[in-house]
Amino acid sequence: MSAEQAAALIQNGDHVGMSGFTSSGYPKAVPPALARQIEAANAGGETFRIGVWTGASTAPELDGALAKVGGIELRLPYQSDPTCRARINAGDMEYIDIHLSHVAQFVWFGFLGKLNVALVEVAGVLEDGRLIAASSLGNNKTWLDLADKVILEVNSAHPLGLAGMHDIYYGTALPPHRRPIPVLHPSSRIGDAYLHVDPAKVVAIVETNEPDRNPTFTAPDQASERIAEHILDFIDHEVARGRLPRELLPIQSGVGNTANAVLSGLDKGPYKGLTAYTEVLQDGMLEMLKSGTLGFASSTALSLSDEGMREFLGNLDFYRERILLRPQEISNHPEVIRRLGVISMNGMIEADIYGNVNSTHLMGTRIMNGIGGSGDFARNAYLSIFMTASTAKNGAISCIVPMASHVDHTEHDVQVVVTEQGLADLRGLAPRQRAKVIIERCAHPSYRAALADYQERAQALARSGRAGLHTPHLLREALAWHERYEANGNMLPG
Amino acid sequence: MSAEQAAALIQNGDHVGMSGFTSSGYPKAVPPALARQIEAANAGGETFRIGVWTGASTAPELDGALAKVGGIELRLPYQSDPTCRARINAGDMEYIDIHLSHVAQFVWFGFLGKLNVALVEVAGVLEDGRLIAASSLGNNKTWLDLADKVILEVNSAHPLGLAGMHDIYYGTALPPHRRPIPVLHPSSRIGDAYLHVDPAKVVAIVETNEPDRNPTFTAPDQASERIAEHILDFIDHEVARGRLPRELLPIQSGVGNTANAVLSGLDKGPYKGLTAYTEVLQDGMLEMLKSGTLGFASSTALSLSDEGMREFLGNLDFYRERILLRPQEISNHPEVIRRLGVISMNGMIEADIYGNVNSTHLMGTRIMNGIGGSGDFARNAYLSIFMTASTAKNGAISCIVPMASHVDHTEHDVQVVVTEQGLADLRGLAPRQRAKVIIERCAHPSYRAALADYQERAQALARSGRAGLHTPHLLREALAWHERYEANGNMLPG
Secondary structure: OOHHHHHOOOOOOOEEEEOOEOOEOOOOOHHHHHHHHHHHHHHOOOOOOEEEEOOOOOOHHHHHHHHHOOOEEEEEOOOOOHHHHHHHHOOOOEEOOOOOOOHHHHHHHOOOOOOOEEEEEEEEEOOOOOEEEOOEOOOHHHHHHHOOEEEEEEEOOOOHHHOOOEOEOOOOOOOOOOOOOOOOOOOOOOOEOOEOOOHHHEEEEEEEOOOOOOOOOOOOOHHHHHHHHHHHHHHHHHHHOOOOOOOOOOEEEOOOHHHHHHHHHHHHOOOOOEEEEOOEEOHHHHHHHHHOOEEEEEEOEEOOOHHHHHHHHHOHHHHHOOEEEOOHHHHOOHHHHHHHOOEEEEEOOEEEOOOOEEOOEEOOOEEOOOOOOHHHHHHHOOEEEEEOOOEEHHHOEEOEEOOOOOOOEOHHHOOEEEEOOEEEEOOOOOHHHHHHHHHHHHOOHHHHHHHHHHHHHHHHHHHOOOOOOOOOOOOOOOOHHHHHHHHHOOOOOO | OOHHHHHOOOOOOOEEEEOOEOOEOOOOOHHHHHHHHHHHHHHOOOOOOEEEEOOOOOOHHHHHHHHHOOOEEEEEOOOOOHHHHHHHHOOOOEEOOOOOOOHHHHHHHOOOOOOOEEEEEEEEEOOOOOEEEOOEOOOHHHHHHHOOEEEEEEEOOOOHHHOOOEOEOOOOOOOOOOOOOOOOOOOOOOOEOOEOOOHHHEEEEEEEOOOOOOOOOOOOOHHHHHHHHHHHHHHHHHHHOOOOOOOOOOEEEOOOHHHHHHHHHHHHOOOOOEEEEOOEEOHHHHHHHHHOOEEEEEEOEEOOOHHHHHHHHHOHHHHHOOEEEOOHHHHOOHHHHHHHOOEEEEEOOEEEOOOOEEOOEEOOOEEOOOOOOHHHHHHHOOEEEEEOOOEEHHHOEEOEEOOOOOOOEOHHHOOEEEEOOEEEEOOOOOHHHHHHHHHHHHOOHHHHHHHHHHHHHHHHHHHOOOOOOOOOOOOOOOOHHHHHHHHHOOOOOO
């Protein structure tokens, strides 16, 4: 049927589980049609708002369109859309920022209420009703299993050759009936190649022919290149010390330029036959697969630039042997991540001098995107690395601060902090020792003295008996840098 | 040999892996002897300091004696000793506060340096050299496997009847060679009944006959009783809604009076044949095993009062059928905790209005004990519950604050907050919704208005465009409550 007819099957107040993970595999026709119906309802004085549950981020046609008309009551578990973000920070939309591995199980547990509708993009439908999944899996299996009604968008822009690249595990269960997830290697195939759906629940099939809105792949900037060099030096050092095997351990890499710079650096290095166990596969990993640096990659989404997509489509048989896409409850499963011993590399907004990391909030109050899978990976990784340029907004913001204005990754979960200035290896260090190396190695020179001064005065206060020396802080000044930025547009005093 | 002779085998600068977990199974003779040698060395102008790695907390004979003479350079991963705490907060001792599930693997990975000596208490030695473990396992397997030298304390106060109650998994490996941990139920036996040690490494055996310094089991106070009632009502409610089976799911319970009050409440309730998958088994669980409320308990330590120990020793055969003690890398393993779907209940120091939890720091700077296993459990639990009385220090401290002064458990990991005032179910709530229920249900009446006022003014600031409405805060006031307490001994203004 038409997207308009399908959208009309979604009711005010529905919880809708949509496909989509990092701009790939999201429904492209029904959300804009729904947005138009919501706009019309609003114009007629009617309230029409839904809950939007996805894999992770989507695209302007989904998050953007629905947020623009005020059609989202509650969004979870991750977003990165400018209109969504503005609505959330204006208090017009509720947003729950959830570890990506938690989402499917929370819905199965009944913690988030009833899932009314699944709206899932697929590449094709087999004659027996099984579905060829699209460029991301996210929570699609769970949405299809649990929703009362299913709307499918069959997008012929996805190659049917994606078939065989998915590994959809149907062995999950509710406790106390759970069994080990049998992934022993990133290439372990443990599930079905196709998604299943009860045909009786399918209330609409909408045909589309529109590619994913692929991210542009821009060349890494100088800071990203430097960060990548520091990480590569560190990895070489760990291999030399015998703390990493020569084939390393499975790599997880967040999205963005810095991540791509690290991957590109690895690709130029001496390593061959590496593996990846990650949640999103971008151009950098595709190139590594092509060159042989990477032997295999497990992910839940492909997020390729136009150029990357052309390379991928032109060599589908090659990549089908080297890529598996899994549901995000498996790509991000703590059990598997800890077993495999992943090298986890994620971006962040800021770290404090003790190594607490803020991945989500600007100046403590404004949501940026969300925690995504960074917690699933960092807590369970063999090595947990967090990276950022040392400053933002042309130097007006220091990304190393006295106290993080929001904490997503605690001191207990952060082993390595990297900026273009250098790398701080926090393993085996107590808080004051951490502060020393983070300030010396990671802070930008224009903030280093102020951070050292803060730390010294905090220690002096503690020595006077009015605070503790375990994690010295000046409570009055701990968030003053953020406060100054809000007031003056600059974290530096004066 | 004598404790003095054995202690003389420990050198300045050594890293010593000691047994001990919540006052049980810690070495009792060598640490005090070592403390005397350190004191003598210090008196002679010599520096003598070691690294002390354990399972978790120990007792005055170990942490207290060594800290008193300034003999600890670095302590990890957990402590609860007053002398240790004072030394750490005075800056005289380094302390690394580590998730208990991380410790063994970090040592295997080589992240904490070389382990020189293992100092492990056991209940007995078999003729073939295998060891009957004592009342806790902690990291003993790892210490015995990795240390250059092994000192054993054979404590005849431990009953040899403990034999058969241990389940020591020897199937761990370094990535990429790890396999699933095959625990499917708290009662799953997956390992050996005895500890192994290479006899060639054993440099000393010291005989002792001294019971663990057992905690006193005091009756729960009124606040603990009320917290327990709220949790029990909540569990009943979840069962009634079909979100928990009638036999519940495995229980994890932290230490202390509130935990014991909850267990005691469960014991009076309608539940039978429950299970526990926890890190410490206290009197409360022993009583539940006796009554049949609890059918089986898995732990890494027994921490019983004198009375509890008498009951246990008098009925060893009964309890041996119903208790397994495992290494803490298994009792606290994220893989197993997530698989089993544990109901996790842990104490805390404070929670903020958005549900971030501080488990470790007083007023943001002074360490109390440490994170222990709370992160292992909370992040991977089916239900993660944090509890505290709503105030401390006769009301001078509110345990619900505008912003946590240290974050150990993030908003992403905290589902339920409970005080004697009430229970806040945060599942499915966005930050401002969380703030409303936490303030209304959990805060003490004497702080409720001030918290609501903070939240309202933070929202007003955000509405003016100078902050975000996702997680509204007044950066200047966020930590003012803690600052006031440090200055005036009271969090309330004026």
